[in-house]
Amino acid sequence: MKPTVTGWLGALALCGATAMPALVHAQAQAAMPAPATSVATPAPVFTPIPFAPANASAPQVPSAPDAWGGPRTGNEPTLSDRVVDYRIDAALDAGKHAVSGKEQLTWRNRSDREVRSIYVHLYLNAFQNEGSTFFTEREILTAHSGSRGAAKLEKGQWGWIDLKQVTQNGAALKWTFVHPDGGPKTDQTVARIDLAQPVPAGGSLTLDIDFLSQLPRVVERTGWWGDFNLVAQWFPKIGVLELPGERGATQVRWNVHEFHFNSEFYADFGRFDVTLTVPSDYTVGAVGEQQGAPVTANGKTTYHYLQGDVHDFAWVAAKGYKVLDGSWQGPGSPKVALRVLYPPEYAASAQPVLKASTDSLTYFSDTLGAYPYRTLTAVVPPYNASEAGGMEYPTFFTAEGYKDVTPGTVTQYAIDFVTIHEFGHGYFYGLLASNEFEEPMLDEGLNEYWDQRMLRERGQGLDLTNSLLRRTGFAPSISGFALERMSADLKQPYDPLGENAWDRLSSGSYGTVYSRTATAMHDLEERLGKDVTERAFREYYKRWHFRHPSAADLRATLIDVSGDAKNVNEVFDQYVYGTAHIDDRVANIDSEEVLPPAGSTVANGKHTDGDSTAQDKRIDKQREDWKKAHPNARPGTGPFPWHSTVSVVREGAPVPQTLRVTFADGSHQELRWNDDRRWARFEFTGPSKVVSAELDPQRRIYLDANKLNDSRTVESNGAASRRWSADFAALVQAFYSLLVSL
CATH class of the missing domain: 1.10.390.10 (Neutral Protease Domain 2)
Incomplete structure (x- = not known):
């Protein structure tokens, strides 16, 4: 469903609802008689803070130089400009796959105005029923194409997050579900919390939140299967208050979109201090560094994790899991403790995941910048929980599992690619x-x-x-x-x-x-x-x-x-x-010998009779003499020059092209075609004719929609079609081999 302007304006009205008591109070005060010696001062009018547009996309205007506090120099007391601090005490009910939590949320108002309401993401509510934005979009977007996240949830498999209580300095607060993108009214993935005391410009807010998160059966990015629990997007998370000059914003605005089917996440940097209590026979892994030894009592074990300068926190609790540890250190990075958590059935995947993670640390640190954290945890989901695989969080990601990972096979490539990809998110999504x-x-x-x-x-x-x-x-x-x-x-x-x-x-x-x-x-x-x-x-x-x-x-x-x-x-x-799309092609190759012109000519002031028969005999004689002198000459060469034309056609957007023209004598010539013409014709005159022409001979332009029409030969050549047929057959066989391995 495409958001509408009406939906946005409605959201703005909701955003300003908390302004009403103050406005009514101001009106009542204005109605009272003013002292004769004073002049009434109009009460300031509170302007609601709008949402980022429901159709927001990539800005075309660069951010201001000081956006988000300006570039980090490395001399600041923290790696990031920490806007938010989360202290969470959580306990897993393994039988119910539910997490009860107490969250203390501290948030800093970076703007120049007071904030009377804040907005939180309640992502798990995307999975509570088919009325959510997530499910309504899934029905439309997957109607004619496949996608992950297509699992059908049944009774006992839905997930949600309930706000039990929200307080500010002991005062109970109210909340309302809102729809910043004009989604269905049944969506409950964004809530507005109205504050008892506004947060002044530059001030801070602390909320105490009790919540209960019911994990869904693994459907996309989070959930449970058997004794495996991937706990992600599980706590109330505050939206981002963007300032003018940041990512195209022209005014202070809340960037807090609903949880869409294809979308992922966006949040402020901060600090997470989290304790996790789980059954003692469960293995735990999480974002960040574990603090001290776990504490065990009454069949439960409590783990304490701390991580600054990240914008999310996820964890896993699974029964029967194994652990493989490693370490890495590179220039400018601290020593990194690596850990792979895996189920016994996918033991063959543990070492490949560890190696690909270590190699990724080296490559990304060398080519982009040093990895700044001390931990990296990779989780291999169990059989039947593949939807939990291939997901990323800061210092923590899920990979894929295979029973056999033979070097040089499709499974080796698959496990390496997914591991590298999910690690790479630590840079492009994380840092x-x-x-x-x-x-x-x-x-x-x-x-x-x-x-x-x-x-x-x-x-x-x-x-x-x-x-x-x-x-x-x-x-x-x-x-x-x-x-x-x-x-x-x-x-x-x-x-x-x-x-x-x-x-x-x-x-x-x-x-x-x-x-x-x-x-x-x-x-x-x-x-x-x-x-x-x-x-x-x-x-x-x-x-x-x-x-x-x-x-x-x-x-x-x-x-x-x-x-x-x-x-x-x-x-x-x-x-x-x-x-735009690109599709340049070689349209035609035409060649002809440049023979002496037929007809009457002028010599010594006199016209010849234009005897074409005699002319033909002279031409034939010249050819015979030339063949005797050049017995091994290639077709397309001879005593007369050749004039050839190569026509190229542009079906899409212009792109700098190289045209390689090959002649019958084996020589070739390269030309540049780098202009906006829809077609071009290149002419050649020389001792041999053009026998083939090829655009992009070095295969550098991958955006070209049809590479098969990039070349043309004068005589048919089946080598290309045979090569493509063989490669396609091999690809199909490899695909079926991968299906068998899965």
Whole structure:
């Protein structure tokens, strides 16, 4: 359902509801007789703080230089500008898969005005019934395309979060469910809490909240299966108050979107101090550092975790789990304690996950910036809980599990890719803290791109071989970027990459945020150069880690470092903010010999008779003499020059192209086609004719929707079709092998 302006205005009215008592009081005071010696002063009118627009997406104006407190220099007392502090005491009822919690929320008002109401996300309410924004969008967005999160919940499998009590300095507060994006009235994923005392500009607020979280059966990103509990998005989390100059904001506004089907999260940096009480026979892992030894009493064990400079907290409690530990340290980073938690059936996955995590720490630290935390925990979900896999939180992520992880197989590639991807979120979602609601490309898309760069550096692609192919000696493989290109919907993209997560044609269109962003960044790297691109991304991380950048901030950084505004703007205008596509093709090759002209000619002031028969005989004689002198000459060469034309056609957006033309004598010539013409014709005159022409001979333009029409030969050649057929067959076999392994 697309939000409407009416829905937004309604939300603004709700936002201002707490202003009414003050306004009534002011009106009553104004009605009283004023002393004769004084002049009545009008009471200040309170202006409600609006929501970020329901259709918000990637801004085109860069953030102000001092946005989010300005770049972090490393000399500040904390890594981030901590806006919020959570102290949570939680206990798991393993039989009911429910968590009771007491939360003390302390929040700092960064704005220049008082705040009378705050807004909290209650994400688990997305799973309490089919009337939530999540479920109503799921029905629409998955109607014609697949998606994760498609599990059907039944009796006893729904999840929710109940606010039991909210107090401010001992005063009980009221709350109301609101719909910032104009979603269904039955959605309860955002609540407004009206304060007893407003928070002044620059002041702080402390709330005490009692809540109960009922986990759903694993459906997407969180939940339980058997004795496995992934506890994520489980506590009341305050929204983000954005200031003018931050991510396109022109006024103070609450960024607190409903929990949409395809969207993820966005929150302020802060500190988490959390105690978790679980049955003593359960294994626990969580965001952050464990403080001291666990305390056990009466069959329950309490763990204490502390982590600053993050914006979320998730944890796992599972019975029968095993633990694999490791460590890592790199330049500028503290010593990192790694831990992999895994079920016995997926023991084969533990060591590959640990190695991929360690390798990722090295690569991301070397290419973007040092990893600043002391822990990293990876969780392998159990059999039948795959929906809990492939999810990220700060210092904590879930991977995938396989019973057999043979080196060089599809499962090896799959487990490496998912582990690298989920770790990578620790940078693009975690440290850079992108707004995943409004700009999923900055997290999912850029992360996918950087993951594929890492795999490329490792020389690791998807091996398409199986036992039968190995015996025949045929061992095809496909690179990661080629895989991204195959699923990027390049021919007819419906949504810009910079569109928000929910205003999409389908979940399939949302899915291209991953692959099309990776493909677009790959092609931009080809234009700017590998080293320049890497320097630009290091600068992007340096400027914006522990802040909240926008797509416009990424574009500005790329331009500043590369100095190439033309190419950066072209890619952003066409793909991030637009839905352009590329499809350049070689349309025609035409060649003819340049023979002596037929007809009458003038010699010594006299016209010849134009005897065509005699002319033909002279031409034939010249050819025979030339063949005798050049017995091994290739077809398409001869005593006369050749005039050839190559026509190229542009079906989509312009892109800098290289055209390689090959001649019959084996020589070739390369030309640049870098303009806005819809078609171009190139002419060649020389000793041999053109026999083939190819656009993008070095295969650098992955955004081209149809690479099969990039080349043309004068004579048919079945090699390309045979190669594509063989690769496709191998890919199909590899896909079925992967299904069997799953």
